[in-house]
Amino acid sequence: MESSWPKIKAALKARLPENLFQLWIEPLESARDSEQEILLDCPNLFFLNWVREKYLPLFLEVSSQLQLGRSVFSLQVPAVRASSLETPAARQIALPGLDRPDWQRYQEGFTFDQFVTGASNRFAYLATLALATDQNIYNNTLLLHSPNGLGKTHLSQALGHHLSKHKPQAKVLYLSAEAFTQEMVHSLKSNQMEVFKNKYRRHCDYLILEEIHFLSGKETTQAELGYTLETLLNENKKIILTSSYLPKDIPRLGGKLKSQLSSALLGSIEPPDFQTRFGIIGNKSKGLDLALTVPVQEYLADQPFNDIRQLESCLSGIKAQVMLLNQTPDLALAETVVKKYLFTQQEVTIQDIKNLVGRHFKITPEEMVSKSRKRNHLYPRNLSIYLSKQFTNQTLEAIGRAFNRDYSSIIHAVNAVEKSLKKDAQVYRQIHFFSEQLAESRRLHSSGS
Numbered sequence: 405m406e407s408s409w410p411k412i413k414a415a416l417k418a419r420l421p422e423n424l425f426q427l428w429i430e431p432l433e434s435a436r437d438s439e440q441e442i443l444l445d446c447p448n449l450f451f452l453n454w455v456r457e458k459y460l461p462l463f464l465e466v467s468s469q470l471q472l473g474r475s476v477f478s479l480q481v482p483a484v485r486a487s488s489l490e491t492p493a494a495r496q497i498a499l500p501g502l503d504r505p506d507w508q509r510y511q512e513g514f515t516f517d518q519f520v521t522g523a524s525n526r527f528a529y530l531a532t533l534a535l536a537t538d539q540n541i542y543n544n545t546l547l548l549h550s551p552n553g554l555g556k557t558h559l560s561q562a563l564g565h566h567l568s569k570h571k572p573q574a575k576v577l578y579l580s581a582e583a584f585t586q587e588m589v590h591s592l593k594s595n596q597m598e599v600f601k602n603k604y605r606r607h608c609d610y611l612i613l614e615e616i617h618f619l620s621g622k623e624t625t626q627a628e629l630g631y632t633l634e635t636l637l638n639e640n641k642k643i644i645l646t647s648s649y650l651p652k653d654i655p656r657l658g659g660k661l662k663s664q665l666s667s668a669l670l671g672s673i674e675p676p677d678f679q680t681r682f683g684i685i686g687n688k689s690k691g692l693d694l695a696l697t698v699p700v701q702e703y704l705a706d707q708p709f710n711d712i713r714q715l716e717s718c719l720s721g722i723k724a725q726v727m728l729l730n731q732t733p734d735l736a737l738a739e740t741v742v743k744k745y746l747f748t749q750q751e752v753t754i755q756d757i758k759n760l761v762g763r764h765f766k767i768t769p770e771e772m773v774s775k776s777r778k779r780n781h782l783y784p785r786n787l788s789i790y791l792s793k794q795f796t797n798q799t800l801e802a803i804g805r806a807f808n809r810d811y812s813s814i815i816h817a818v819n820a821v822e823k824s825l826k827k828d829a830q831v832y833r834q835i836h837f838f839s840e841q842l843a844e845s846r847r848l849h850s851s852g853s
Contacts, residue, residue, distance in 0.1 A: 407434065407437045408437055408442060408467070408470075408472045409434040409437050409442055409444070411470055411472065412442075412463060412466050412467055412470065412472065413429060413432075415466045415469070415470060416429050416462070416463075416466060417429070419462075419466070421720075421721070421724035421728060424720060424724065427720075428451075428454065428455055428458070428459060429459070431446070431447055431451070432444045432445065432446065432455070433445045435480065435482070441476045441477075441478055442476070442477050442478070443478045443479075443480060444477065444478070444479050444480070445480060445481070445482050446479055446480065446481055447481075448481060448511075452479045452480070452481055453552065453557075453615075454713065455479060456479055457552065457553075457713070458713070458717065460477055460479075461794070461839055463477050464477065464836055464839055464840070465839075465840065468836070468840060476825075476829070476832045481580065481582070481583055510561040510564050510565050510568075510578075511557075511558075511561055513691060514557065514558045514561035514562055514565065515562050515565045515566075516529075516532075516533060516536070516562045516565075516566060518558075518562075518687065518691075519555065519558055519559065519562060520676075520680060520683040520684045520687050521680070522676055522677055522679055522680030522683065523677060523680070524554075524673060524674035524675060524676050524677060524680055525554070525555055525673045525674070525676070525680070527671060527672075528548055528550075528555075528559060528671030528672065528673050529559060531546050531669055531671045532546060532548070532559045532560070532562065532563055532644065532671065533566075535563060535642055535644060536562075536563045536566040536567065536570075537566075541669050542668075542669045543637065543667055543668060543669065544637060544640065544641065544642050544643060545633070545637065545642075545643040545644075545645070545664075545667070545668035545669065546643070546644045546645070546668060546669050546671055547644075547645045547646075547647060547651075547665060547668040547669065547670050547671065548560060548644065548645070548646045548647070548671045548673065549646075549647050549648075549649070549650055549670060549671065549672045549673070550648070550672060550673035550674070551648060551675075551711065551799065551800070552648055552711060552713075553711025553712055553713035553714065554673045554674070554675065554676070554711055554712055555673050555712060556614075556646040556647075556648075556673065557614065557646065559671075560578070560612050560614060560644055560646055561578075563610070563612060563644055564576060564578050564612060567610060574609045574610060575607055575608055575609045575610070576608075576609065576610040576612065577603075577604065577608050577610070577611050577612065578612040578614075579612075579613065579614070580613070580614040580615050580618065581613055581614065581615050581616045581617075581618040581619050581625075581629075582615065582618045584613060584625065584629065585618070585619070585622060585625045587600065588600060588624075588625055588628055601628075601632075604632045604636075605631075605632055605635040605636065608636065608641060609641055609642065610641065610642045610643075610644070611632075611633075611636060611641065611642070611643045611644070612644045613629075613643070613644070613645050613646070614645075614646045615646060615647065615648070616645050616646070616647045616654075616665065617647045617648055617649045617654045617815075619654075619657065619661070620654050620655050620656050620657060620815075620819055621655070621656040621819075623658060626657065626658045626660075626661045627658065627660075627661075629661060630658070630660045630661045630664060633661075633664050634664070643668070645665065645668065647665075649815055650670075651665035651666045652666065652812075653811050653812045653815060654812075654815070655812060655815060655816045655819065675711070676712065678705050678706065679705075681704075681705040681709065681715065682701060682702065682705040684712060684715060685701045685704050685705055685715065685719065686701060688715070688716055688719050689701070689719055692719060692720070692723045693723075694719065694722065694723045694726065694733060695733065696722075696733055696738075697734070697735075699735060700733065700734065700735050700738050703735060703738055703739070703742075704718065704719075704738060704742070707742055718741055718742060721741040721744065722737060722738060722741050725737055725740075725741065752795045752796055752842050753796060754788075754792045754796055754798060754802075754803065754806045755806075756842070757788050757791045757792050757795065757796075757838075757842070758772050758788055758806075760838060760841055760842070761784050761787055761788045761791070761838065762784065762788075764784075764838075765780065765783075765784040767780065767781060767784055772784065772785055772788065772807070773785075773806075773807050773808040774808075775808075785807065785817070786817040786818075786820055786821050787821060787834065787835070787838070788807070789803060789807055789809075789814055789817040789818060789821075790817065790818050790821035790822070790835070791835075791838055791839070791842065792806070792807075793814075793818055794839075795839075795842050800814045800815065821835075
């Protein structure tokens with residue numbers, strides 16, 4: 405079968421600003437391109453999360469326009485090869501899938517000196533810095549917690565940057581919970597579990613593990629990680645973990661691991677306030693070589709961005725306009741770009757999604773938010789919750805209130821749909837259909853139709 409990804413990639417290049425295409429699309433490589441799935445390799449976890457959040461709906465839209473809508477898009481950080489399970493060298497900072505010098509394995513700007521602090525993130529910053537500089541923190545374990553896009557990965561990679569520069573002999577393992585799971589499964593299948601255990605328990609001074617909420621429901625991996633953490637802590641090693649959810653809110657998390665995670669020092673990161681956003685804008689615009697006046701920076705800082713990534717996208721959009729169209733980065737341009745990057749994302753509401761899905765499945769608004777566990781009520785409800793997370797700027801708490809559900813129930817619903825999306829072609833087609841309907845609604849609204 406002819407490969408679909410090159411066609412999609414060419415269409416994306418025609419639609420996106422050159423700098424955004426080169427930054428986020430060009431590095432994607434097709435690992436599998438079949439009638440059932442297009443599997444794309446991402447350089448690292450941060451990259452994967454960004455592409456999934458910002459570009460996956462566009463991939464679906466372009467695929468449909470090219471009449472290639474049969475494909476499911478999946479993203480992965482390439483799994484660690486078997487050879488990497490051998491006893492690590494003295495200097496090891498291992499990010500799966502990247503065979504580059506240590507200092508290149510992290511995002512270039514994700515260092516401590518590039519992290520803008522404020523009331524919302526200062527404690528998390530200081531706790532991570534303390535861990536990096538061998539100061540005593542409670543239990544030698546730090547859990548960085550925040551919604552996506554607020555700086556967890558920046559701080560965890562800042563720790564890796566610091567260790568690479570100041571403690572080059574330290575044995576550091578940096579990876580995602582998903583990569584940890586894949587590596588463990590490979591080790592089980594190839595009868596190399598002892599090598600795996602030695603790598604993580606005997607040849608590791610710092611374990612940096614991203615997105616631990618991925619372990620929800622994975623009992624075998626949870627047990628293995630629990631023993632690993634116990635061993636490392638007994639030997640006074642350092643552990644830093646990141647999660648979008650608190651341990652108590654992660655569904656199907658075993659009691660022992662939940663207890664271990666709950667005993668870590670909690671570094672929560674809240675959405676930045678005005679002053680912090682102003683500092684971030686100054687820092688990021690400098691990195692983009694984008695000269696913004698104070699009024700423009702103040703205007704941007706006053707916008708209701710939910711996360712730093714959204715703010716960065718807006719700045720990148722301004723930079724693209726300046727570069728490609730030779731425009732002046734004044735207040736008028738900022739207002740135009742903000743409308744594109746922020747306000748259009750707010751045009752679809754939770755109620756819009758409820759109405760769309762409810763009409764399709766013929767369930768009433770009351771049934772949508774009821775406590776019913778019947779399949780013909782539960783499935784449309786979970787789809788609506790998933791779409792609300794993807795297409796609105798509402799927090800999980802706000803989505804929970806809209807569906808008469810608590811925080812953990814919303815997480816469980818999103819996880820259930822994401823799991824089905826990977827395995828069930830019908831679920832994919834339905835998500836694709838609803839996504840197209842919502843995207844079309846956005847286009848009509850923005851065009852004034």
